[in-house]
Amino acid sequence: MSVYTEKNRRTKELIQKSFMEMLEKKTFDSITVGDIAKTAKINRGTFYLHFIDKFDLLDQIELQLFEELGDHIDQLQSNYSSTHSFEKGQEQLAAALFNSIKMQAPLLKIFLSEHGRAGFHLRFRAAFSEKVRVNLEGNESFNANLNVPMEYFLAFITSAFLGLIEQWVQNNLDKTSEEMTVLYIDIISFIQRKNN
Amino acid sequence: MSVYTEKNRRTKELIQKSFMEMLEKKTFDSITVGDIAKTAKINRGTFYLHFIDKFDLLDQIELQLFEELGDHIDQLQSNYSSTHSFEKGQEQLAAALFNSIKMQAPLLKIFLSEHGRAGFHLRFRAAFSEKVRVNLEGNESFNANLNVPMEYFLAFITSAFLGLIEQWVQNNLDKTSEEMTVLYIDIISFIQRKNN
DNA sequence: TCAAATTTCAACATGTTGTTTATTACTACT
DNA sequence: AGTAGTAATAAACAACATGTTGAAATTTGA
Numbered sequence: 001m002s003v004y005t006e007k008n009r010r011t012k013e014l015i016q017k018s019f020m021e022m023l024e025k026k027t028f029d030s031i032t033v034g035d036i037a038k039t040a041k042i043n044r045g046t047f048y049l050h051f052i053d054k055f056d057l058l059d060q061i062e063l064q065l066f067e068e069l070g071d072h073i074d075q076l077q078s079n080y081s082s083t084h085s086f087e088k089g090q091e092q093l094a095a096a097l098f099n100s101i102k103m104q105a106p107l108l109k110i111f112l113s114e115h116g117r118a119g120f121h122l123r124f125r126a127a128f129s130e131k132v133r134v135n136l137e138g139n140e141s142f143n144a145n146l147n148v149p150m151e152y153f154l155a156f157i158t159s160a161f162l163g164l165i166e167q168w169v170q171n172n173l174d175k176t177s178e179e180m181t182v183l184y185i186d187i188i189s190f191i192q193r194k195n196n
Numbered sequence: 197m198s199v200y201t202e203k204n205r206r207t208k209e210l211i212q213k214s215f216m217e218m219l220e221k222k223t224f225d226s227i228t229v230g231d232i233a234k235t236a237k238i239n240r241g242t243f244y245l246h247f248i249d250k251f252d253l254l255d256q257i258e259l260q261l262f263e264e265l266g267d268h269i270d271q272l273q274s275n276y277s278s279t280h281s282f283e284k285g286q287e288q289l290a291a292a293l294f295n296s297i298k299m300q301a302p303l304l305k306i307f308l309s310e311h312g313r314a315g316f317h318l319r320f321r322a323a324f325s326e327k328v329r330v331n332l333e334g335n336e337s338f339n340a341n342l343n344v345p346m347e348y349f350l351a352f353i354t355s356a357f358l359g360l361i362e363q364w365v366q367n368n369l370d371k372t373s374e375e376m377t378v379l380y381i382d383i384i385s386f387i388q389r390k391n392n
Numbered sequence: 393t394c395a396a397a398t399t400t401c402a403a404c405a406t407g408t409t410g411t412t413t414a415t416t417a418c419t420a421c422t
Numbered sequence: 423a424g425t426a427g428t429a430a431t432a433a434a435c436a437a438c439a440t441g442t443t444g445a446a447a448t449t450t451g452a
Binding site: 007008011042043044045046049 | 397398399400401402
């Protein structure tokens with residue numbers, strides 16, 4: 001039994017791997033189930049033993065990605081939030097975030113591109129926003145001073161941060177996580193220096 | 197002759213209008229050319245007299261949108277950039293931008309959603325970035341003080357701004373353009389107030 | 393060797409695509 | 423009024439993709 005589940009797992013993984021390889025070169029729309037089967041060297045019928053359709057396949061990969069990233073962020077939150085000041089904690093959080101993004105860069109690059117699926121950046125941002133919201137709401141001085149709807153503040157700051165990540169990933173990680181952290185801090189302080 | 201071109205124009209417009217109506221309720225993938233023809237009450241063959249395929253249809257609408265928005269922004273740039281200080285000009289530019297977005301809100305809402313096409317937000321941001329880049333490069337003190345790659349700064353600031361717009365459009369324009377401008381300024385100054 | 397799980401293979405009906413051909417309706421020109 | 427041009431229709435076409443089925447082959451476990 002456990003050998004079969006292992007075999008199932010490997011077949012499923014093979015399909016996912018082959019699919020992601022194709023996504024680097026072709027649009028999601030233009031990839032057929034037949035194509036996937038051909039690349040993975042399995043029968044087309046076998047595909048349907050593991051996935052409902054190609055949308056389900058993408059859904060599962062996306063869900064996996066969010067789970068892994070989410071778990072990693074949660075782990076970081078508990079490590080850093082208590083030991084340092086809020087500002088310093090934010091910085092280290094950002095640094096660690098760039099690191100976990102780095103691990104998922106190949107997948108993210110595809111999902112954010114025109115080869116991916118519409119609305120991915122919304123789902124990505126929503127997932128990220130939720131983490132940031134929890135983190136910010138734990139800080140009392142932050143909440144006391146914020147005079148704009150949290151919803152819009154989150155939209156602004158998470159979009160900005162993910163914008164950096166998007167650029168970084170598109171540039172094939174041309175910088176280290178540390179450099180990205182410095183970059184992030186520099187931009188914030190540049191904005192702070194303006195009109196004072 | 198001009199009667200024929202007019203008739204062509206109206207049929208083409210009818211197809212586009214019907215298509216956009218469907219996009220509010222269904223995914224782009226799931227919409228067939230047959231569906232579009234049915235909704236527009238035209239023959240399926242007629243569709244192919246005006247568009248290569250449904251991708252071409254979407255491309256043309258997207259291109260139109262970018263042209264209209266781009267023209268509007270250019271118009272604003274020339275109006276505001278010369279008459280006021282840089283900071284004040286930026287504010288008024290933002291205000292006018294929210295206005296022009298408002299006019300295209302229904303289209304934008306769909307294109308940014310999961311009903312649209314993958315990568316739209318990238319193309320949208322690229323177009324917007326280009327406008328902002330030209331504007332910023334005209335300001336010498338800005339360039340002198342910026343110590344991060346322009347590419348990344350643009351990614352950060354345009355993503356942030358478009359994040360606001362995205363939220364606004366998703367909220368069905370729950371605020372006026374003026375309120376959005378205030379919101380934008382408030383967020384910037386909130387960030388400026390932090391860690392000083 | 394036998395049994396069970398997994399995968400394969402071929403076939404099927406169904407639906408979409410883009411093209412074509414013939415036909416109809418309307419407009420423009422002389 | 424008559425002819426040519428243009429747009430739209432209707433019907434048919436091959437090519438391809440979809441999801442499903444049933445029987446056979448393969449792999450694995452006992």
